[in-house]
Amino acid sequence: MTRLTRTTPAPAQGIVHLGLGAFFRAHGAxxxxxxxxxxxxxxxxxxxxxxxxxxxDRLAPQCGTYTAVELGPEGETARHVSVIREVLVxxxxxxxxxxALRTARLVTLTITxxxxxxxxxxxxxxxxxxxxRADLANPEAPASAIGYLTRALAARRDAGEPPFTVLxxxxxxxNGALLRGLVLELAGxxxxxxxxxxxxxxxxxxxxxxxxxxxxxxxxxxxxxALTGLHDAAPVMHEPFRQWVIEDHFAGxxxxxxxxxxxxxxDVTPFEHMKLRCLNGTHSALAYxxxxxxxxxxxxxxxxxxxxxYVRHLWAEEILPVLTAPPGTSLPDYADALFRRYAxxxxxxxxxxxxxxxxxxxxxxxxGTIGENFSAGRSPRGLFLAVAAWMIYTSGRDLxxxxxxxxxxxxxxxxxxxxxxxxEVTARYLAIEEVFGPAPDPALAEGxxxxxxxxxxxxxxxxxxxxx
Ligand code: CS2
Numbered sequence: 001m002t003r004l005t006r007t008t009p010a011p012a013q014g015i016v017h018l019g020l021g022a023f024f025r026a027h028g029a030x031x032x033x034x035x036x037x038x039x040x041x042x043x044x045x046x047x048x049x050x051x052x053x054x055x056x057d058r059l060a061p062q063c064g065t066y067t068a069v070e071l072g073p074e075g076e077t078a079r080h081v082s083v084i085r086e087v088l089v090x091x092x093x094x095x096x097x098x099x100a101l102r103t104a105r106l107v108t109l110t111i112t113x114x115x116x117x118x119x120x121x122x123x124x125x126x127x128x129x130x131x132x133r134a135d136l137a138n139p140e141a142p143a144s145a146i147g148y149l150t151r152a153l154a155a156r157r158d159a160g161e162p163p164f165t166v167l168x169x170x171x172x173x174x175n176g177a178l179l180r181g182l183v184l185e186l187a188g189x190x191x192x193x194x195x196x197x198x199x200x201x202x203x204x205x206x207x208x209x210x211x212x213x214x215x216x217x218x219x220x221x222x223x224x225x226a227l228t229g230l231h232d233a234a235p236v237m238h239e240p241f242r243q244w245v246i247e248d249h250f251a252g253x254x255x256x257x258x259x260x261x262x263x264x265x266x267d268v269t270p271f272e273h274m275k276l277r278c279l280n281g282t283h284s285a286l287a288y289x290x291x292x293x294x295x296x297x298x299x300x301x302x303x304x305x306x307x308x309x310y311v312r313h314l315w316a317e318e319i320l321p322v323l324t325a326p327p328g329t330s331l332p333d334y335a336d337a338l339f340r341r342y343a344x345x346x347x348x349x350x351x352x353x354x355x356x357x358x359x360x361x362x363x364x365x366x367x368g369t370i371g372e373n374f375s376a377g378r379s380p381r382g383l384f385l386a387v388a389a390w391m392i393y394t395s396g397r398d399l400x401x402x403x404x405x406x407x408x409x410x411x412x413x414x415x416x417x418x419x420x421x422x423x424e425v426t427a428r429y430l431a432i433e434e435v436f437g438p439a440p441d442p443a444l445a446e447g448x449x450x451x452x453x454x455x456x457x458x459x460x461x462x463x464x465x466x467x468x
Pocket of ligand 1: 171
């Protein structure tokens, strides 16, 4: 079968994207392509893989182009995306990445939570992180995203040029402010004058990104071939819904993202809170409870009446009451729409995929909401259950004793919290400061111990019914 390839000239580079994966290719890249179609400008994207060559190896023979397949309730539609001009693999050629950054006007990132090399509970740079230590020892040849940004910004300052705007597209609250702080910390360790220049001149807008994009499978590659008649080694599958809310704070020119439907606002905070807590929080809850109850995907999980009632309970009783609605948004409508998105059977988003890296995700997805329930004098038993399910999941054994392939930077420490009685296990988890902070509320220990006991004795579905 003929391989997909580029049919129009590659656009000139305006953007460097760090951490090229399926999510950005199914979200940000499409907005940029539409912004250029609507309003012009040179905003071609150089994609950078910070670790492995897989994306480059699949995309290079297709000149960076790929198919985005929308999986809606009414069927599938395919779109040929050609806004990515080339893909670089940072460890193979750090100089090429720095050269691309040297001329970028906008740098976007999807490096996942752990790519920030920070301490999730405090938001500070983890100076003991091996990659950050390497960057401190050798700032000219960076390895982390923070190291690349810092080095490239230094080159811009040295050349008397303005900085590029740095736009984080990861699921972390205040992602721009966090990233700015981390870059300033690293720059401050290397050259305090550089840190002062970045602080004065740099722009790190925060943004909220949303689209459900499961990892591409072999079956998806075959489905795309059947749809387009071309072989594409790197298609992306996505739901119809998408949203991008961006803090309107750029250091220079930008693509006309508003023309593509992005919302440019003064303050992203209420949008981020809504999305991280309503969507990602319940995604994680359904991932752990769903996995333990044998659900392979999120749509399988919500097809189960007990888990469907459980997630609706989380929204109605434990999450929405402590949220502030963004302007013009109805939170109950938002939650209803989320349920419909989760139930879309065409999207096979594995619970195992979402369960990954829980130690980096829980603070912003679940623990903040738990804390606000405490402040309001409430005891969120449904959220306790989600955290307790994560504890069981990260033991590395499910409730029937079968092994779980736990992927998490703290996997060893999490697994070492077991075995033990529920109160002991809970105490060991709560001692992990990176996740729970220095002084977790004693009510959390009590709530988690009860939830863990319920899960271990009654199983996920009964335990879920009991909290409703
Ligand atoms: C998911 C997210 O994998 C995960 O942790 O919760 O990737 C989620 O699908 C997106 O944030 C949706 O916008």
